[in-house]
Amino acid sequence: MSVQPWGESRPAHRHGHRPAVPGWQPVPSPQAAMRASHADRDRTVDVLKAGFAEGRLSAEEYEQRHEAVAEARTYGELAALVADLPAGPMVTPMLQAVQPVPATFLPPPPVPRVRPTNALAVVSVVCGLTGLSLPAVVTGHIARAQIRERTMNGDSAAVLGMVLGYLGCAFWMLMILAGAA
Template identity: 65%
Template sequence: MAVQPWGAAGPGEPDRRPAGGWQPQPVPQPGFHAGMRAGHADRDRTVDVLKAAFAEGRLSADEYEQRHEAAAVAQTYGQLAGLVADLPSGPMPAPMAFAVPPVPATFLPAPPPPASSTSALAVTSLVFGLTGLSLPAVVVGHVAKAQLGRRDRTGDWVATLGLLFGYGGCALWTLLILVALQGPV
């Protein structure tokens, strides 16, 4: 039969655990604040780890009771971490306030640029082109195309459509004026 890594005896195997009972393990971790006082929620999380280990057969009933009583009176993170150090879920994590040191705002990365928006000039060009104001549509459309290359905006297709309607309108107005100048036939 396979030997269980946590030292508890399986069926038909001798118990290889120390005779003096379980003793908490020291937990040396860099950045871990073992001396920081623990709260009720921290003790509850530790008891949950112990319950899971007992349910999985990793702890005997006596060992579970010893650790449960030790968790109830534990005052620091280090004491709680020692109770679960030899269990698969590992020691209690450091509190979030100390997990990452505060960084001055000057060293933080720049915020992402805002989502690009459609150029107002491109939309204006399209509106002018659709309403028949052809010459303003062409002028504003070219200004919009020039600005789209320099700024992080979308709307190239809108400016192109405004230019198409503007040039189409200019061609139509030119044709109408030429026909009108020809006079009656």
């Protein structure tokens, strides 16, 4: 047993600190020195199992590497054990920094679809406010039909113009009736 500086004790390997696999060299990368987790070791064992099942490793090689996986402490050590095997899913973190795609090659950002405001709805409100009651009602009804057909904005303006138009028409009708009486 050897005691590590951080207080953890682990069995000493027969060849020192490095796993006993011929030609073993840690994979040089910025992440090679990162500590490996149990899940990382399990993924490495899965790659070794697949290599053995496919006939890429002999039983002796598989056994040696399997023992070395149990003693490996870093990503570099694990990566060296499967470097000559097709790994399928990555067993180590990305060795190269992922560079973002330049903005030139990205699709254009989605343009928020701004629905246009119906012009007749605005005309209806203006007519209603200026006292042109009949044109306010007519343009309000036409505007609402166009808004429904074309999915446009302005429905509240068209309704307001129609209400002002109908109120104006009612006012003028009362004035005519009051003048006739």
